[in-house]
Amino acid sequence: MEATLNFEEKDWLACCGSTKFAKEMASASPFSSLDQAVSAARDIWFNKVDVNGWLEAFAAHPQIGQSSAPAAASHAASWSKGEQSTAISTASTSILQELADWNARYRQKFGFIFLIFASGRSSGEILVELKKRYENRPIVEFEIAAQEQMKVTELRLAKLFATRTRSAATGDQTFHRFMGTMDLEDRVSIIGGHFTPTPEASSGKPSQEVPTRTRPPITTHILDVSRGSPAAGVEVLLEMWHGAQPRPSFGGRGDAGGWVYQGSSKTNTDGRSGQLTSIVDAVKPGIYRISFNTGEYNPSGFFPYVSIVFEIRESQKLEHFHVPLLVSPFSFSTYRGS
Template sequence: MTEAGFLGCCGSTRFAREMALRAPFSSLDLAVEAARDIWWNKVDVQGWLEAFAAHPRIGDIESLRTKFASERFCGENSIFRFCSGEQEAALSSANEHTLQELADWNRKYEGKFGHVFLICASGKSSSEILAALKERSTNRPIEELQNAASEQQKITELRLAKLMSSGFNSSGGDTQAVGPLTNVPKAAVLSAPTPSTAPASNLRPPITTHVLDVALGKPGSNIDVSLHFLTENSIAEGDQGSWTLVGNSQTDNDGRSGPLMQPSNYLQPGTYRITFNTGAYLARLHGNSGFYPCANVVFKVRPSQCAEHFHIPLLLAPYSYSTYRGS
């Protein structure tokens, strides 16, 4: 867990220096929490651009080899080692036509935005990457800067998992504490806090909720609530992904749910679902299970909203429910 090691995870020198100052980390969750705080609150736009510049164009590994030929960047956990491995998996089946299209669209993208196209390539095919490149090329510069920063954060978290996995293995520690972390799903870094790993912070979870029983005119207490994140596996064409549990809790006497995820000032963009076990509550309070045994509220957090707080209340009655984005 040295500055050079963290520089391999993210090419921003400010990021690497700040991470080294906070290290060592006793768990991946704590390392990710620190990385998010540093990336979104300590690293400025110039630092973001520095990190973007550490990535080659998609498919152009040789330029990266030349650019980072020094020992500083070519170690076991170097930028070159990470980038080449990530792109090799994404482009192993690319044909000449796709590679040429990628090269052409990369030039168009860089001409418009002034930095390389950045995407977390893990699990994505060359055609998926090309489609994303074309789609994002239509964005406004300020929006695309945010998109690139969000993709960098995803890449950083995957590399941190690999870095910490190798660190535990090399130190002779308990490798089961980290496990095989070479392909960590997004939701793995969004889990609810536990007493042993939750950081001391005055931040609140980015997603919160409460329930109001509009039929009785009082809070809906003791309702089981769970939060899921849609993991887009992209293993096969047409794959819609799967829901991964982030955390669960229960509403208190005021109808407010306990923490469903770690306190943070950054929220992973994507699709979320809050599930309320309304059937058990209605059977207990109203003598029947109501029309809906559960209430699912699905909503999307866009990259431009990742620093915002999402409060999603549920207004509940035996035969209806509604929801809205609160404050």
């Protein structure tokens, strides 16, 4: 039986930098294992911490190449230094100057510092990633930064637990098992990837346990780009194709009755939908359609509603699918988010 470990709010704050995150983690404590804490942290960060909380966490980080962020907690400052050690040790004076220049350009465009999981990455690798991500749209880059923050938080949670369990064999095993998971996750594409645990252990052998999700496999949010704010109170409908044909036809001819209701909700004040489908370990592969009642939200707009059709393949059933909508009265776009 694993002993429960309890930490203070300041410990959780050092791991993330968001006061909302720290309060929610303290409320959810104690945790019997690191894995349990990580699951809670993912749920809190992606589902309970709002935009302001994300920005607060970003601001707690030092810029790549700096020693510490303003008013950084001792643990957080020490961890940041260690996380950037490879980048700093591999940086020439010219690279550091170029990083500083690009960091300034990035902050001017997006309004927050460039955030990346820096552990083990050289200064050259980080600079390449910075330049690539600079080309992103702000809403896309904001979510990428949030995912990078979660990577850093998970690593720091492992360090936090290791300080309490270093002398215990069970604690050491948990720590090393988690670090193996982090190595696998670092290989996942940042833009298209998600933090669903891999079904394989670091040994390469299939795991006997299916990963447990902390949120539904299909989610969405809506951003009103004409107002620069989330779109609240928009009805969202999720359906799955179960027609006589294996997939819906182009143009919808003969598709009547083929779409089957999966769930619906309305977006909250952050523009995020409620639960559209059950939290299941493996989502059923197939063709899905997510529709937004944009006509009710903006009666004077061009679109009475917007529908997005996408496919989940057999090889993707353990992944997470975030299908956001960026909308204005006369345009809309989407992308595979996280």
